Amino acid sequence: MRRLRTALCDRLGIDLPIIQAPVGSAAVPELAAAVSEAGGLGMLALTWQTPDQARRSIRRTRELTTRPFGANLVLDFPVDDLLTVCLEEKLGIISTFWGDPSPVHGRIHRAGALHLHTIGDIAEAVQAVTAGVDVVVAQGWEAGGHVRGGTTTMSLVPAIVDAVGPVRVVAAGGIADGRGVAAVLALGAQGAMLGTRFLAAAEAATHEVYRQRLIAATGADTVHTLCFDGGWPNATHRALRNTTLQRWQAAGSPPAPLRPGEDDVVAIDASGKSRPRYEDLIPLPGMTGDLSAMALYTGQSVSLVHDVLPAARLLHDIAGQAAATVDLLQSQAT
Numbered sequence: 001m002r003r004l005r006t007a008l009c010d011r012l013g014i015d016l017p018i019i020q021a022p023v024g025s026a027a028v029p030e031l032a033a034a035v036s037e038a039g040g041l042g043m044l045a046l047t048w049q050t051p052d053q054a055r056r057s058i059r060r061t062r063e064l065t066t067r068p069f070g071a072n073l074v075l076d077f078p079v080d081d082l083l084t085v086c087l088e089e090k091l092g093i094i095s096t097f098w099g100d101p102s103p104v105h106g107r108i109h110r111a112g113a114l115h116l117h118t119i120g121d122i123a124e125a126v127q128a129v130t131a132g133v134d135v136v137v138a139q140g141w142e143a144g145g146h147v148r149g150g151t152t153t154m155s156l157v158p159a160i161v162d163a164v165g166p167v168r169v170v171a172a173g174g175i176a177d178g179r180g181v182a183a184v185l186a187l188g189a190q191g192a193m194l195g196t197r198f199l200a201a202a203e204a205a206t207h208e209v210y211r212q213r214l215i216a217a218t219g220a221d222t223v224h225t226l227c228f229d230g231g232w233p234n235a236t237h238r239a240l241r242n243t244t245l246q247r248w249q250a251a252g253s254p255p256a257p258l259r260p261g262e263d264d265v266v267a268i269d270a271s272g273k274s275r276p277r278y279e280d281l282i283p284l285p286g287m288t289g290d291l292s293a294m295a296l297y298t299g300q301s302v303s304l305v306h307d308v309l310p311a312a313r314l315l316h317d318i319a320g321q322a323a324a325t326v327d328l329l330q331s332q333a334t
Contacts, residue, residue, distance in 0.1 A: 004181075004323050008135065008168050008190035012093065012114065013068040015039035016319050018181060019170060020311070021195030022072030022095060023145060023204070024048075024297070025284055029057055030203040033064030034311035039319070043095060047074040051081045058089045068092060070116070074146075075099030076235065087111040095137070098148060098235070102131040118172065120149020121156070122163050129164045136164050137193055140173030144196045144299030146237045147173075147224065153184065161188035176301035178321025182329065185322075194318070196299040201311040207283035209291040211308055213240055219300035228295035230256070230279040237280075240296035244277050266293045 006017045020027070020035040022045035032042030044061060046054040054071075061069055070093030071086050073079040083104055086094055094108045095116040108115045109132065117128040118137040125136050138160040140153025149156065153173040161169050171184035172193035181192040199206055200214050217240055224238050227245045233256075239245070247260045256262065259278060267275040270286025275294070283291035309317075 003326060004185075004319060006185070006190040008170065011134070011168065012041055014041050016315065017185070017191035018315060018318060019043065019191055019193040020198045021145075021172060021193045022097075023195045023199055025282060026199055026204040026206050027072075028203070028205045029061035029064060031198065031201055031205070031311055032069045033061050034201070034203045035198070035315060036061075036067040036069045037065045038312035038315040039067075040315050041093070042069040044069065044071040046071045046082050046086070047077050047079060049082070051085045054082050054085045055089060058086065058091060070095050072097060073104070075101065075104070076232070079104070083107060087113065098146065100131070101128050101133055105131045105133060116170070118148065119160070120147070121151060122159055124148070125160045125164050129167050133167070135168045135170055136160060137170045137172050138189070139193075140171070141224070142219075142238070142300040143173030144199075144222070144238050144302070145297040146232070146235050148236075154187070157184055157187040157189050174299060174301045176299075176304040178318045178323070179325050180301065181318060181322040182325035185326070186329070196301050197305055197314060197318070198311065199298070200305050200308050201314055202308055203311050205284055207285055207287055207291055210283040210296060213292060213296055214298060214302055214305050215307065217298060217305075218303045222298050222300055222302065226253075228278055228280050230276060232280045235280075237295075237297060238299060240298045240302075242292055242294075242296060243290075244293045248278075266290045 016039045018040040020042050022043040024045050027045040032044050035042035072095040076098045093114050097118040101117045115133045116135040117133040118139050119125045138157050140156050157171045168190045170191040171189040175192045176197040184192050223241050227248050251260045261277050264277040265274040266277050267287045267289035283294050
């Protein structure tokens with residue numbers, strides 16, 4: 001796959017310009033390590049872990065791979081202690097999201113780590129580059145999970161490339177196969193970040209109910225909403241339409257605590273803890289209950305998710321299709 005290699009690959013120490021998005025609780029060490037072992041960049045999502053849990057996650061990932069991997073921190077939450085753990089563990093790649101990266105950037109660079117920051121518009125991108133970040137991740141509106149901006153990937157990526165060059169840009173949102181990877185490379189990005197496709201990886205910590213909903217869904221089944229904001233108020237996200245969202249919309253989309261079924265327990269997790277209807281948590285292995293009523297974060301690219309495969313197989317297939325697409329485009333150009 002040498003022809004897919006970009007300068008970003010050399011910068012991150014990876015073979016393929018494909019990054020697994022930090023898909024919340026699903027981004028366990030087994031997933032991140034499998035992606036990294038296969039030549040991409042695996043990512044842990046550490047924001048909602050305790051420092052001790054984060055340290056164990058990093059060390060477990062290191063047990064599973066010797067290749068580079070990173071960790072994501074959401075700046076809308078207190079992350080100083082988690083960042084300390086990441087830097088103490090000599091993690092070389094730190095990704096941030098949802099806020100001003102300036103307060104944490106100095107610590108990241110002084111530790112010798114690379115700093116990726118996800119943005120949703122040009123102003124945020126310029127702010128990130130001014131702060132000194134090494135890589136800008138341009139997230140389009142069609143992305144799943146929490147979505148920062150309101151511009152589609154196709155429009156956003158070239159605008160960000162023009163605005164922040166020569167700083168490297170990674171594209172995110174609406175990418176689930178090799179054709180999407182090839183497309184964003186043609187737009188000037190040096191890599192692609194995929195989330196929804198890796199939610200259906202065998203190593204992801206996703207409940208089987210969630211996986212089957214992903215496989216059955218199309219992009220038209222997703223909704224850009226504020227419905228599942230229990231734990232992260234006023235944070236827009238994209239998820240599959242389900243009974244919780246339909247009841248909330250039918251009631252006029254009222255804010256908490258006025259939402260229908262506000263006090264309902266829709267699931268019990270593996271530890272026996274009750275999970276309320278509007279919590280910002282996906283169905284995880286070991287949970288029981290009405291799991292389809294939980295937050296089913298999904299991007300519009302879910303139309304391209306048809307099966308559950310090991311992460312290494314997913315990466316190989318995506319990279320192969322991307323290379324073939326690049327070759328096809330080059331042959332058509334000549």
